[in-house]
Amino acid sequence: xxxxxxxxxxxxxxxxxxxxxxxxxxxxxxxxxxxxxxxxxxxxxxxxxxxxxxxxxxxxxxxxxxxxxxxxxxxxxxxxxxxxxxxxxxxxxxxxxxxxxxxxxxxxxxxxxxxxxxxxxxxxxxxxxxxxxxxxxxxxxxxxxxxxxxxxxxxxxxxxxxxxxxxxxxxxxxxxxxxxxxxxxxxxxxxxxxxxxxxxxxxxxxxxxxxxxxxxxxxxxxxxxxxxxxxxxxxxxxxxxxxxxxxxxxxxxxxxxxxxxxxxxxxxxxxxxxxxxxxxxxxxxxxxxxxxxxxxxxxxxxxxxxxxxxxxxxxxxxxxxxxxxxxxxxxxxxxxxxxxxxxxxxxxxxxxxxxxxxxxxxxxxxxxxxxxxxxxxxxxxxxxxxxxxxxxxxxxxxxxxxxxxxxxxxxxxxxxxxxxxxx
Amino acid sequence: xxxxxxxxxxxxxxxxxxxxxxxxxxxxxxxxxxxxxxxxxxxxxxxxxxxxxxxxxxxxxxxxxxxxxxxxxxxxxxxxxxxxxxxxxxxxxxxxxxxxxxxxxxxxxxxxxxxxxxxxxxxxxxxxxxxxxxxxxxxxxxxxxxxxxxxxxxxxxxxxxxxxxxxxxxxxxxxxxxxxxxxxxxxxxxxxxxxxxxxxxxxxxxxxxxxxxxxxxxxxxxxxxxxxxxxxxxxxxxxxxxxxxxxxxxxxxxxxxxxxxxxxxxxxxxxxxxxxxxxxxxxxxxxxxxxxxxxxxxxxxxxxxxxxxxxxxxxxxxxxxxxxxxxxxxxxxxxxxxxxxxxxxxxxxxxxxxxxxxxxxxxxxxxxxxxxxxxxxxxxxxxxxxxxxxxxxxxxxxxxxxxxxxxxxxxxxxxxxxxxxxx
Numbered sequence: 001x002x003x004x005x006x007x008x009x010x011x012x013x014x015x016x017x018x019x020x021x022x023x024x025x026x027x028x029x030x031x032x033x034x035x036x037x038x039x040x041x042x043x044x045x046x047x048x049x050x051x052x053x054x055x056x057x058x059x060x061x062x063x064x065x066x067x068x069x070x071x072x073x074x075x076x077x078x079x080x081x082x083x084x085x086x087x088x089x090x091x092x093x094x095x096x097x098x099x100x101x102x103x104x105x106x107x108x109x110x111x112x113x114x115x116x117x118x119x120x121x122x123x124x125x126x127x128x129x130x131x132x133x134x135x136x137x138x139x140x141x142x143x144x145x146x147x148x149x150x151x152x153x154x155x156x157x158x159x160x161x162x163x164x165x166x167x168x169x170x171x172x173x174x175x176x177x178x179x180x181x182x183x184x185x186x187x188x189x190x191x192x193x194x195x196x197x198x199x200x201x202x203x204x205x206x207x208x209x210x211x212x213x214x215x216x217x218x219x220x221x222x223x224x225x226x227x228x229x230x231x232x233x234x235x236x237x238x239x240x241x242x243x244x245x246x247x248x249x250x251x252x253x254x255x256x257x258x259x260x261x262x263x264x265x266x267x268x269x270x271x272x273x274x275x276x277x278x279x280x281x282x283x284x285x286x287x288x289x290x291x292x293x294x295x296x297x298x299x300x301x302x303x304x305x306x307x308x309x310x311x312x313x314x315x316x317x318x319x320x321x322x323x324x325x326x327x328x329x330x331x332x333x334x335x336x337x338x339x340x341x342x343x344x345x346x347x348x349x350x351x352x353x354x355x356x357x358x359x360x361x362x363x364x365x366x367x368x369x370x371x372x373x374x375x376x377x378x379x380x381x382x383x384x385x386x387x388x389x390x391x392x393x394x395x396x397x398x399x400x401x402x403x404x405x406x407x408x409x410x411x412x413x414x415x416x417x418x419x420x421x422x423x
Numbered sequence: 424x425x426x427x428x429x430x431x432x433x434x435x436x437x438x439x440x441x442x443x444x445x446x447x448x449x450x451x452x453x454x455x456x457x458x459x460x461x462x463x464x465x466x467x468x469x470x471x472x473x474x475x476x477x478x479x480x481x482x483x484x485x486x487x488x489x490x491x492x493x494x495x496x497x498x499x500x501x502x503x504x505x506x507x508x509x510x511x512x513x514x515x516x517x518x519x520x521x522x523x524x525x526x527x528x529x530x531x532x533x534x535x536x537x538x539x540x541x542x543x544x545x546x547x548x549x550x551x552x553x554x555x556x557x558x559x560x561x562x563x564x565x566x567x568x569x570x571x572x573x574x575x576x577x578x579x580x581x582x583x584x585x586x587x588x589x590x591x592x593x594x595x596x597x598x599x600x601x602x603x604x605x606x607x608x609x610x611x612x613x614x615x616x617x618x619x620x621x622x623x624x625x626x627x628x629x630x631x632x633x634x635x636x637x638x639x640x641x642x643x644x645x646x647x648x649x650x651x652x653x654x655x656x657x658x659x660x661x662x663x664x665x666x667x668x669x670x671x672x673x674x675x676x677x678x679x680x681x682x683x684x685x686x687x688x689x690x691x692x693x694x695x696x697x698x699x700x701x702x703x704x705x706x707x708x709x710x711x712x713x714x715x716x717x718x719x720x721x722x723x724x725x726x727x728x729x730x731x732x733x734x735x736x737x738x739x740x741x742x743x744x745x746x747x748x749x750x751x752x753x754x755x756x757x758x759x760x761x762x763x764x765x766x767x768x769x770x771x772x773x774x775x776x777x778x779x780x781x782x783x784x785x786x787x788x789x790x791x792x793x794x795x796x797x798x799x800x801x802x803x804x805x806x807x808x809x810x811x812x813x814x815x816x817x818x819x820x821x822x823x824x825x826x827x828x829x830x831x832x833x834x835x836x837x838x839x840x841x842x843x844x845x846x
Contacts, residue, residue, distance in 0.1 A: 014638055016462045017605075018453025019647070019682075021446050025467075030441025039439045040474070044448075044465035051463070058481070073615060073637070108794070110812040116616040134816065155639070157819065213442065278736075285716025286709035289730045293708025296784050296817055304736040307712045307728040309721070313701075313770055317729070317740065347736055361719050394719055 004037045004175045007059040010044040011052060011071035011080055012154060024069050024159055031163055036177030036228075037065065047071055052083045060147050065171070070154030072120075072137040081140075084151060085124045088142050092122040095129055095138065102136045134161040148174070178228055181235035183243060184215075185223040186260060187253040188407040192216045195223075195250070202246050207238060218396045219403030222259070223250070255407060262406040263291045269413050270301035270351075277409065278347035279305040280318055280339040282330060283357035283373055287402040303347040308339070318342045331356050331368055333376075337385050340378035351413060352378045353405045360394045373401045377409045379416050384408065427460045427598045428486040432478050433467040434494035434503055435577060447492050447579055454586055459600030459651075460488065470494060475506045483570050488594070493577030495543075495560040504563075507574060508547045511565055515545040518552055518561070525559045557584040571597070601651050604658035606666065607638075608646040609683060610676040611830040615639045618646075618673070625669050632658075633665060641819045642826030645682070646673070678830060685829040686714045692836055693724035693774075700832065701770035702728040703741055703762040705753060706780035706796055710825040726770040731762070741765045754779050754791050756799075760808050763801035774836060775801045776828045780811075782820045796824045800832045802839050807831065 008028050014020040022044055029039040040063055045051045052071075059066045071080030085092050099121035106113055120136050123129055130139035130150070137153035139162045150167060152159045171177075187195070192214050196203075203212055209229050215222035225242060227235040247254065256265045270277060279288050289305035292298055308314040311330060315322045320338045328334040336356045344352035357373030364370035370392050376385035388404060390397045431451050437443040445467055452462040463486055468474045475494075482489045494503030508515050522544035529536055543559050546552055553562035553573070560576035562585045573590060575582045594600075610618070615637050619626075626635055632652050638645035648665060650658040670677065679688045693700060702711050712728035715721055731737040734753055738745045743761045751757040759779045767775035780796030787793035793815050799808035811827060813820045 013634075013636060014647075015449065016452055016465065017456045017649070018449045018451070018462075019607075019638065021444065021449040022465070023444050026438065026441045026444040028441070029439055033440045039441075040469060042439065042445070042467040046463060055464075073639070105814075108792075108812070109814045111614060111617070114616055114620055116619055157816065215442065281709075281712075285721070286704075286712025286728055286730070287716075289704075289709025290713040290821075293710075293730070293732065293782075294818065294821070298708070299732050299786075303733040304740070305709055305728070305730040306740070307709070307716070307730075309716065310726040310770070313727040317727070317769060346740060347733070359716075363722075395717065398713075398717070 004177055005040045005063040006032055006037050006065040007041045007063045008039060009055050009068045011047060013046050015044045016046055024156055028067055031168060034182055035168055035172050036180045047079055049079060049083045053087050056087055066149045068151045069159055072153045088124055088126060090124045090126045093125045095121050095123045098129060098138045105136055130166055132158055132162055134158040179230060179232045179235055181227045181232050181239055183225045183239045184258050185254055186256045187221045187250060188255055190221055190253040192221055198249055199246055219400040262403055263295050266406050266410055267295050275350040276301050276303055277351040278303045278343045278349040280343035280354040281305055281307045282355055283359045284355045284398055284402045287398050288353060288405055291402055303349050306343055331358055331372060331374060333374055333385050336374040336376040337383045340376040340383055344378050351409055353409050355401050355405055357401060359397045360392050371397055375405045375408055377412045379412055381416060384412055427488060427600055428463045429455055429460050429488040430464045430482040430486045431462060432491045434470060436469050438467045439469055447582055451490060454591060458591055458595050459603045470502060472502055472506045476510050479510055489572045491574045492582055495576045511547055511549060513547045513549045516548045518544050518546045521552060521561045528559055553589055555581055555585055557581040602653060602655045602658055604650045604655055604662055606648045606662045607681050608677055609679045610644045610673060611678055611826060613644055613676040615644055621672055622669055642823040678833060685826055686718050689829050689833055690718050698773040699724050699726055700774040701726045701766050701772040703766035703777040704728055704730045705778055706782045707778045707821050707825045710821050711776060711828055714825060726772050729766055754781055754795060754797055756797055756808050759797040759799040760806045763799040763806055767801050774832055776832050778824050778828055783815050783817045794820055798828045798831055800835045802835055804839060807835055
């Protein structure tokens with residue numbers, strides 16, 4: 001078992017002037033950690049030759065693996081490649097496979113090859129090129145005795161694609177890292193402090209080689225178990241045992257495992273049972289639709305949404321009774337239930353979600369303060385609705401409402417399926 | 424005028440395991456930049472004594488100002504203060520003023536003083552304490568010949584309060600820093616490599632104290648000019664002159680300044696002219712609605728969307744002629760134009776956007792490959808539509824389509840306003 005230390009270096013002035021937050025490094029650190037590689041430093045430096053060489057030298061003097069992002073784009077402010085060639089005492093040569101790939105990608109995008117794109121195919125002569133299936137800048141792998149250097153583009157989705165598809169496997173083969181097993185339990189609708197008290201005695205009795213972390217994000221709380229040891233088989237068994245113990249306590253909020261977003265859980269449930277759904281969104285403004293349709297193949301089970309920001313759309317498009325709107329207001333149980341029922345019929349769907357609330361920062365009243373949100377879910381058999389109070393941040397209100405609504409629909413589908421089973 | 428270089432060091436394992444994204448450093452970097460202090464490196468290291476001392480040593484060997492965050496909390500894993508005392512060859516002593524402050528703060532919060540809180544009042548004997556009005560951990564200022572070290576708590580709002588209220592002023596008094604002026608031009612619809620060639624000769628003639636950077640993100644390209652010199656007045660004038668020169672070249676893509684997202688530009692344009700809009704989204708699946716409604720007060724000008732994922736919704740809800748759908752298909756000029764016109768009427772709006780395309784990864788054909796997107800924008804006077812080819816990544820296709828569509832609507836509104844002016 002080998003203890004592997006890594007440093008992540010980010011090149012680019014945009015981080016040093018505070019224009020861009022370095023999200024790449026946290027993501028990479030997370031991935032490396034998952035396969036048992038320890039990240040001992042994250043460094044952001046400028047597009048400056050001496051600075052780059054100095055950072056590479058320092059990193060190589062203390063760690064085994066150096067991952068570099070940024071500085072591989074087509075424009076002049078990127079001097080990384082020339083610097084790399086110099087540092088590795090080699091020269092840049094044109095790589096025909098990369099050139100073909102760039103050509104192909106530009107054709108797909110309807111663009112034209114120019115001088116700058118051609119230069120993207122220049123790589124250090126002694127490097128190995130790791131293909132970038134997500135963009136034009138190649139990923140460059142270089143070695144010095146006992147040290148591995150990987151240079152990646154800084155565009156997040158390109159970098160993520162390269163790391164996920166290719167680099168992690170290579171690192172696992174290269175280093176005999178300790179076995180690590182992670183298990184993340186996804187919870188919706190419970191606060192960190194509330195849960196911590198409930199599972200305190202379970203947390204205390206966890207074996208010393210299992211670590212627990214609470215990872216909260218708006219609407220979702222992840223409970224992450226990490227076991228470290230000799231074999232993944234033993235570790236997986238240990239984790240499964242602990243999960244069995246905690247499940248009865250968390251069952252009301254637990255909906256899935258291992259970072260699965262609710263839109264995927266919902267997608268599986270709908271597809272497996274051959275059901276369809278629609279949404280009618282007011283305060284969530286299309287966020288639910290956007291989350292659901294971010295899943296490839298969602299057209300199989302998702303028919304669409306009506307975002308009714310104006311009351312006129314609620315009555316004319318959705319067909320909500322104007323008297324109900326006038327008597328109870330847009331943010332009311334009566335309106336949100338009608339919205340769910342009407343959009344379900346209108347879009348000929350098995351299920352529907354509706355939201356209506358005051359996202360903020362303005363529009364609140366003493367009776368209905370900012371953060372008041374009504375959510376309804378409907379099936380052919382029933383409509384279930386509930387009022388929530390989410391606080392005063394617009395962005396968080398929208399995301400929490402959207403996630404809560406999807407979870408409510410998940411529960412309704414499970415309820416309906418149970419009723420069908422019983423009959 | 425003094426050229427001051429700074430390094431920001433963040434201490435804490437949570438960043439190195441990727442559990443937390445380091446947003447503090449970007450924020451600090453931005454503030455320092457605004458007062459003319461250059462950040463040459465951002466470093467994240469673990470809660471480890473040797474690592475901390477090594478990082479401080481390295482920073483002091485290359486910069487004038489070292490700002491450290493993290494590692495000052497009350498719990499055991501924070502060994503920063505002991506390490507600082509050792510590094511500055513001093514000892515920790517209890518500071519009575521800090522102790523009083525902690526006591527006062529805990530009383531306000533209804534908490535009780537415990538052993539851990541008391542230790543927060545221990546500071547290096549030779550330091551100056553900068554009061555933390557936002558929390559219990561004190562901010563520590565220490566000097567070595569020609570070098571300033573500031574140790575701050577890592578809790579973002581405490582750190583931000585200390586920097587804004589006290590540190591920035593002190594730095595400006597301490598260093599006679601150069602003036603810096605930034606200007607960011609926001610471009611939509613042009614690729615980095617395409618633009619770089621077009622503005623090459625302008626870029627070459629830029630004065631040596633003005634730096635240019637390209638900052639691409641899906642659908643948007645930011646062009647950032649940074650000028651350094653004696654007074655902000657002169658620099659602002661210099662930048663304004665250079666912007667005037669480049670505007671004729673970039674006018675087709677330029678829509679705004681200084682990181683303004685298109686949904687804000689569009690919001691201003693609609694509100695200023697007292698106009699409303701609606702959307703009919705197919706491939707963008709509610710993303711446009713979600714972006715537009717992320718803006719507070721959007722209900723003033725945004726009526727809603729119909730996301731028509733199924734053809735049935737296109738015909739039944741939007742009222743697109745089924746014969747058109749059958750003859751030309753959902754992803755066609757005819758369909759997308761009808762969608763825009765129908766939703767504009769249906770939602771009684773002045774303007775409308777419609778999208779229909781193949782977001783991928785499946786559903787492509789040789790004639791209509793994945794990434795084919797039709798976008799239409801409509802006003803009472805006209806409908807303008809265009810076909811795009813965005814590539815094979817679903818997430819990027821959706822965001823690029825959404826941003827492009829908003830920009831097309833912006834252009835249509837400007838065109839309509841011009842026609843009105845002429846008449």
